[in-house]
Amino acid sequence: MIIISGAGISGLSLGLTCHQLGIPFQIFEKSQKIKPLGVGINIQPTAVRELAAMGLLNELEATGVKTRELAFFTKLGLEIWSEPRGLEAGYDFPQFSIHRGELQMLLYRTLINRCGTDTIKLGYEVIKSQTKQNKVHVSIMDNAGKLSEISGDLCIAADGINSVLRRQLYPGEGPPLWKGVILWRGTSKSKPFRSGATMAMIGHATQRIVAYPISTPDRKGNVIINWICERKSEDTKLIQENNWNKSVKFNKFLPYFETWSYDWFDFPNMVRSSNTVLEYPMVDRNPVDNWVDGLTLLIGDAAHPTYPTGSNGGTQAILDARSLGKALIEYGSTKTALHHFQEQTLKSSNSVVLASRKSGPDTILQIVEERCGGMFETLDSVISQQELSKHSANFKSLVGLSVTQFNKQSSLLGAYL
Numbered sequence: 001m002i003i004i005s006g007a008g009i010s011g012l013s014l015g016l017t018c019h020q021l022g023i024p025f026q027i028f029e030k031s032q033k034i035k036p037l038g039v040g041i042n043i044q045p046t047a048v049r050e051l052a053a054m055g056l057l058n059e060l061e062a063t064g065v066k067t068r069e070l071a072f073f074t075k076l077g078l079e080i081w082s083e084p085r086g087l088e089a090g091y092d093f094p095q096f097s098i099h100r101g102e103l104q105m106l107l108y109r110t111l112i113n114r115c116g117t118d119t120i121k122l123g124y125e126v127i128k129s130q131t132k133q134n135k136v137h138v139s140i141m142d143n144a145g146k147l148s149e150i151s152g153d154l155c156i157a158a159d160g161i162n163s164v165l166r167r168q169l170y171p172g173e174g175p176p177l178w179k180g181v182i183l184w185r186g187t188s189k190s191k192p193f194r195s196g197a198t199m200a201m202i203g204h205a206t207q208r209i210v211a212y213p214i215s216t217p218d219r220k221g222n223v224i225i226n227w228i229c230e231r232k233s234e235d236t237k238l239i240q241e242n243n244w245n246k247s248v249k250f251n252k253f254l255p256y257f258e259t260w261s262y263d264w265f266d267f268p269n270m271v272r273s274s275n276t277v278l279e280y281p282m283v284d285r286n287p288v289d290n291w292v293d294g295l296t297l298l299i300g301d302a303a304h305p306t307y308p309t310g311s312n313g314g315t316q317a318i319l320d321a322r323s324l325g326k327a328l329i330e331y332g333s334t335k336t337a338l339h340h341f342q343e344q345t346l347k348s349s350n351s352v353v354l355a356s357r358k359s360g361p362d363t364i365l366q367i368v369e370e371r372c373g374g375m376f377e378t379l380d381s382v383i384s385q386q387e388l389s390k391h392s393a394n395f396k397s398l399v400g401l402s403v404t405q406f407n408k409q410s411s412l413l414g415a416y417l
């Protein structure tokens, strides 16, 4: 049996994958209830193909938005670069912009419908894992503080950026790393902008907006826009705790963005119509060269927490679950499968962590800001189309998004389903 710690995006995807492959598993989740927490998230075609292979494409279409375009603007709202995404770019599968909580709920509902509620034990926190001979023994604490132990063939740590099992492998690592960038996140009902399914990145390295719709239009033509304001603070002691659900007031950040209003998008006004604003420090961890601890393996954010600049966290979590599923089928529920998974994925995941630190695909925002302060008559006088395409192609090849390559491949588990 596979013991999975955490019912987030990677843990639930792994549960669904194990079910498809007929591998027994049990998930333990420390929250007492799965609630649709978080705001927007992007799922790239590589992971959408896997979700489709799990039978979830129709549900995704009903819940999320098929992203059509990624576009970059200066802080004055001038367009620098835009490119088609997902189906529009020629991929056989769409990119989805979706509410993270809705995606998690979809995975959760599907899993309990297919396997029963007992598959996920809610309110059980994994405390530690210990490998003895050919078994892993996992200590679990319930809501009442009662400790118990369960044994299995493997333990998979899908317990997120503050992973207890990662701490066990790297006891001296400390909390996630913060370089002073704060994210304020929220959703607002608003008229759509540009294509109606555009992901817009506006600003430069020290102050930035990201906005995209995560719903299709309602009867009045309004959509839910997911937005993020990002700002680098000089005071790196300002916020330390990476709690996903800390809410704050508008006056904490909106004054910095008050003039960021354009004829195509009135950002400050849209933000003011949000009910809740969540504050989060932009954190990651240094890449490590080993995720295997005896019969325990780290996946998802526990293994490679990444800045959200390249929109890859959710995608990587789903791909990890599928690659691990493939290794489990090929090598059985063994230590060899864990090492094989690590060999196949560690190098590329770590490169994404490092590339995302350098701002990922939006490096061009800062280049243009430095060259002209965000104001230009003609873009060509500031940056050539050739330079712009090069930046875009670099990041895409790193995260496996080349169209021709992608369309030649099938689902990671295609041969086994």
Ligand SMILES: Cc1cc2nc3c(=O)[nH]c(=O)nc-3n(C[C@H](O)[C@H](O)[C@H](O)COP(=O)(O)OP(=O)(O)OC[C@H]3O[C@@H](n4cnc5c(N)ncnc54)[C@H](O)[C@@H]3O)c2cc1C
Binding pocket: 005, 006, 007, 008, 009, 010, 011, 028, 029, 030, 031, 037, 038, 039, 040, 041, 042, 100, 124, 125, 126, 127, 158, 159, 160, 161, 162, 163, 164, 185, 244, 299, 300, 301, 302, 308, 313, 314, 317
């Ligand atoms: C509440 C929440 C809100 C988020 N909001 C956003 C967002 O708005 N935008 C965005 O881009 N990303 C968000 N993320 C992060 C995003 O989900 C991840 O970056 C990505 O999907 C990787 O998924 P994961 O399954 O590895 O980790 P996560 O999705 O973080 O899931 C980890 C799960 O493990 C559980 N867990 C933790 N410790 C233990 C333990 N000891 N025992 C048992 N269970 C444990 C957690 O409760 C959680 O359910 C959020 C994560 C969480 C937990």
